[in-house]
Amino acid sequence: MSLNNQELFDKLAASIVDMDEDLTIELSNQVIAEGIDAYEAIVNGLTVGMNQAGKLFDEEEYFVPELLMCSDAMYSGLNILKPHIKINSHETRRKAVIGVIEGDTHDIGKNLVKIMLETGGYDIVDLGRDVSPATFVERAKAENAEFIFISTLMTTTMEGMNEVVEILVEEKIREDYKVLIGGGPVSQSYADKIGADGYAENAAEAVKLANNIVAAYGNEL
Amino acid sequence: MSLIQRNEELTSLERVVLTLQRKEVDRIPAIPLVCGASYRVTGSRYDKWSQDAEIATQSLLAAQELIGQDAFLLLVDLSVEAADFGQELIFPKFSTAYPDFNNQYIKTAGEYDKIKKIDPRETKRMKQVVDTVRGLSEAKGNEVAIFGFVYGPLGVLSQIRGHKELFVDLIKHPEEVLGAVDVITDVLIEYAVAQIEAGAHSIVIDPLYSSGTVLRNTTWEKFEGPYLKRLADAIRAAGSAVAIHNCGGGVYFEEVIKWSDPVAISVAHPAHGAKDWEEHAKTWGDKIITIGYSDPAETGLVFTADEVLEDVKRQLDLFKKHNAGFILSSGCEFPPNGNLLNAAAMVEASRRYGRWSIK
Numbered sequence: 001m002s003l004n005n006q007e008l009f010d011k012l013a014a015s016i017v018d019m020d021e022d023l024t025i026e027l028s029n030q031v032i033a034e035g036i037d038a039y040e041a042i043v044n045g046l047t048v049g050m051n052q053a054g055k056l057f058d059e060e061e062y063f064v065p066e067l068l069m070c071s072d073a074m075y076s077g078l079n080i081l082k083p084h085i086k087i088n089s090h091e092t093r094r095k096a097v098i099g100v101i102e103g104d105t106h107d108i109g110k111n112l113v114k115i116m117l118e119t120g121g122y123d124i125v126d127l128g129r130d131v132s133p134a135t136f137v138e139r140a141k142a143e144n145a146e147f148i149f150i151s152t153l154m155t156t157t158m159e160g161m162n163e164v165v166e167i168l169v170e171e172k173i174r175e176d177y178k179v180l181i182g183g184g185p186v187s188q189s190y191a192d193k194i195g196a197d198g199y200a201e202n203a204a205e206a207v208k209l210a211n212n213i214v215a216a217y218g219n220e221l
Numbered sequence: 222m223s224l225i226q227r228n229e230e231l232t233s234l235e236r237v238v239l240t241l242q243r244k245e246v247d248r249i250p251a252i253p254l255v256c257g258a259s260y261r262v263t264g265s266r267y268d269k270w271s272q273d274a275e276i277a278t279q280s281l282l283a284a285q286e287l288i289g290q291d292a293f294l295l296l297v298d299l300s301v302e303a304a305d306f307g308q309e310l311i312f313p314k315f316s317t318a319y320p321d322f323n324n325q326y327i328k329t330a331g332e333y334d335k336i337k338k339i340d341p342r343e344t345k346r347m348k349q350v351v352d353t354v355r356g357l358s359e360a361k362g363n364e365v366a367i368f369g370f371v372y373g374p375l376g377v378l379s380q381i382r383g384h385k386e387l388f389v390d391l392i393k394h395p396e397e398v399l400g401a402v403d404v405i406t407d408v409l410i411e412y413a414v415a416q417i418e419a420g421a422h423s424i425v426i427d428p429l430y431s432s433g434t435v436l437r438n439t440t441w442e443k444f445e446g447p448y449l450k451r452l453a454d455a456i457r458a459a460g461s462a463v464a465i466h467n468c469g470g471g472v473y474f475e476e477v478i479k480w481s482d483p484v485a486i487s488v489a490h491p492a493h494g495a496k497d498w499e500e501h502a503k504t505w506g507d508k509i510i511t512i513g514y515s516d517p518a519e520t521g522l523v524f525t526a527d528e529v530l531e532d533v534k535r536q537l538d539l540f541k542k543h544n545a546g547f548i549l550s551s552g553c554e555f556p557p558n559g560n561l562l563n564a565a566a567m568v569e570a571s572r573r574y575g576r577w578s579i580k
Binding site: 065 | 313315316317319320322384385388389391392433434435436437440468516517518519521522523553554556557558559
């Protein structure tokens with residue numbers, strides 16, 4: 001990596017932290033115009049910036065509005081850079097589906113988890129909100145995902161998380177997926193009760209949890 | 222005449238009022254926040270319960286008869302006010318109503334001036350809540366405390382604009398947001414007063430974003446603090462007590478008290494800056510009555526009745542140890558699909574372990 005490239009990546013990262021979406025777009029276009037590797041710009045620029053924003057969020061320097069604006073900037077950069085990624089520059093990335101369970105449309109938490117997982121190196125298929133348990137399973141199979149992340153903010157919809165696990169058991173594919181759950185009313189004891197593989201309190205913890213599972217199971221996933 | 226409840230020394234209303242005044246009581250009040258769950262007691266449906274004052278009134282009365290909680294809370298859902306301002310809602314048969322987030326009433330930052338003053342005594346959903354308060358007051362207003370409910374102006378706006386969009390607008394379009402919050406506050410004042418006139422003993426305001434997990438304290442103060450004060454002052458001027466509910470993590474107690482001076486704060490998590498409930502009780506116990514703090518999902522969906530008794534005993538013992546102001550409750554609404562026997566177990570736990578008064 002040349003010094004000039006590193007300077008550009010640093011500026012990209014700073015534009016994310018500064019929530020300066022216009023600058024992120026300008027710098028991403030510069031990456032392409034100068035023939036710099038798009039994947040390196042994502043990893044060493046956008047991802048670094050988003051990780052810094054996440055750290056500031058953990059330290060209560062940034063709050064939800066700031067994090068949302070950082071993520072808007074990051075996705076604007078990603079939209080420009082992603083089409084230019086060379087296939088062979090991909091590292092092996094773990095694949096996951098993520099969504100808000102049926103009956104619930106609160107998706108800010110889910111979106112934050114998605115962003116942090118993506119910046120943590122995971123390939124995320126976002127199923128959106130109000131997703132039926134059957135759809136979680138169908139899409140996990142279709143995408144060859146290893147993880148299923150399910151979120152809800154409502155007690156009335158928590159039971160849908162249990163249904164995802166039940167469908168996996170019924171179809172005898174429970175061992176093929178790690179089911180991780182989160183959201184306001186959800187707890188570790190609820191995860192234990194329904195037989196999920198883990199619970200995370202927030203986006204940063206979700207990434208740590210997934211990383212721990214990868215470290216523990218490796219290629220068995 | 223009650224077919225189920227036992228006679229106790231004080232009525233529920235007396236118990237709640239005396240506790241809020243830090244006077245001697247027979248036991249700590251117990252108020253699991255059984256709201257939507259009450260539809261199951263009368264065999265109704267959630268969507269009917271939340272759109273019909275008579276069904277809501279009869280269901281809340283029946284649930285209180287069964288469970289014995291010391292107060293009614295008029296939390297129907299967080300979209301009551303938003304609907305009357307023009308937001309389309311979705312009413313699931315067996316779950317809480319919510320805005321159609323694919324069809325927000327305010328679609329762009331340029332549309333905040335679509336928020337116009339309305340009369341909550343005439344609109345559909347707020348009037349229904351007022352009518353429900355009146356029905357409860359006529360039936361049990363002399364025995365059981367009635368807490369009206371108003372969602373904070375910023376929360377109402379988030380239901381109309383969309384949560385993510387509003388949070389971004391706080392940074393990009395603050396003046397437009399403040400203009401809408403101002404109009405909404407005027408309407409909420411009338412809504413609170415209407416509930417008081419109908420018989421509410423106290424109004425609970427929910428400034429949901431006064432939470433360290435959502436907004437910086439100064440951001441929350443800028444966008445809701447002065448408006449919360451206007452609302453709280455109007456409630457007191459109408460002769461009622463102000464209480465606060467916020468089930469978010471790390472509620473800014475100092476700032477919320479500064480702007481609303483409530484008699485009590487209902488929470489699910491320790492106050493911002495308190496590392497656990499012990500520190501919370503030590504820090505805030507002599508300054509404010511805490512209403513909490515059973516985990517709703519654990520209590521309603523995971524625990525056995527015995528586990529509820531143990532959990533509540535721990536809470537009561539902790540607050541007693543620090544002589545901290547306390548009303549036992551669920552930290553947020555009791556799950557509408559939760560085990561109602563566990564709500565009753567909370568009240569039973571207060572009878573067994575809550576026989577003390579705040580000094």
